[in-house]
Amino acid sequence: MPIAESHRRLDHPPSAPDLEVFRSIMQAHNRKLYRIARSIVRNNSDAEDVLQEAYVRAFTHFADFRGDATITTWLARIVINEALGRLRKSRRHRKLTEDMRQSHQAEIIAFPLNSNSSDPEKTMAQRQILDLIERLTDHLPDVYRTVFVLRVIEGLNNEETATLLSLKPETVRTRLHRARHLLKEQLEKQIGPVLLDAFPFAGKRCERLTEAVLARISRDPRDPDGK
Incomplete structure (x- = not known):
């Protein structure tokens, strides 16, 4: 087609x-x-x-x-x-499944990294960054996590995210600001080029x-x- x-x-x-x-x-x-x-x-x-x-x-x-x-x-x-x-x-x-759920939370996705990478140290660094992104994103409070995924990882704009989640645009901005604060500014600077491979x-x-x-x-x- x-x-x-x-x-x-x-x-x-x-x-x-x-x-x-x-x-x-x-x-x-x-x-x-x-x-x-x-x-x-x-x-x-x-x-x-x-x-x-x-x-x-x-x-x-x-x-x-x-x-x-x-x-x-x-x-x-x-x-x-x-x-x-x-x-x-x-x-x-x-209450019945809490122990099992907590054990699963520790699971980390094995990300397939770019196949054209020939630098083992760079590959390891990328994997560590991606692992850290997943762990920190998973532990964001519910109200911030989906906003962060849509805005930062998926790249949707503020209005698109607000429409999708039935929120006010200013609410999206506030939640995104809080999510970024929780994940720390220095992390945001490190993950830029490899973020597209997350999840x-x-x-x-x-x-x-x-x-x-x-x-x-x-x-x-x-x-x-x-x-």
């Missing part, structure tokens, strides 16, 4: 679901939406589960997308709602989730869960 045609179809999806168009939509949005989900649930596998469920929900309500917002915003809101719902359920059982969702993981969603919705587009 030509690039221009692909972008046109992504921006204006048809009212009737089309698996190949939906595959393209997922592949174009997987990384951004995964980061959003993970900023809320703070767990790799939970973030993937959230993303898969959100995509199935989006597919089954594909005709509801009217273009009032961009498709990215529409999908992001579905992901946020799914992630918050999962978080609420998990908090009901927090990756590509390669086999991206393809696995895309194929899993397509398999579910291909069984019966009207009822992917077989209910």
Whole structure:
């Protein structure tokens, strides 16, 4: 599919679901939406589960997308709602699973670094910085963490973030300022060029989730869960 045609179809999806168009939509949005989900649930596998469920929900309500917002915003809101719902359920059982949850919090994603790096010391430094970014971001208070991910890591502007999170622009600015203060100014200076590799969702993981969603919705587009 030509690039221009692909972008046109992504921006204006048809009212009737089309698996190949939906595959393209997922592949174009997987990384951004995964980061959003993970900023809320703070767990790799939970973030993937959230993303898969959100995509199935989006597919089954594909005709509801009217273009009032961009498709990215529409999908992001579905992901946020799914992630918050999962978080609420998990908090009901927090006392029973606290020890297990704390052990998982120590897990650090093994980031795939740029393959063209031939300097072992530089590669190690990049890995250490990325590990530190993840640990500090995961430990930001909930109200600051998603704002930080969207504004600094995803690169959304203040108005886009406010719209996505249903906040006032001044609230976004305040929360971002507080998040940066908590992460310390010197860290922000160090992480600039490698920040784009944080919270990756590509390669086999991206393809696995895309194929899993397509398999579910291909069984019966009207009822992917077989209910």
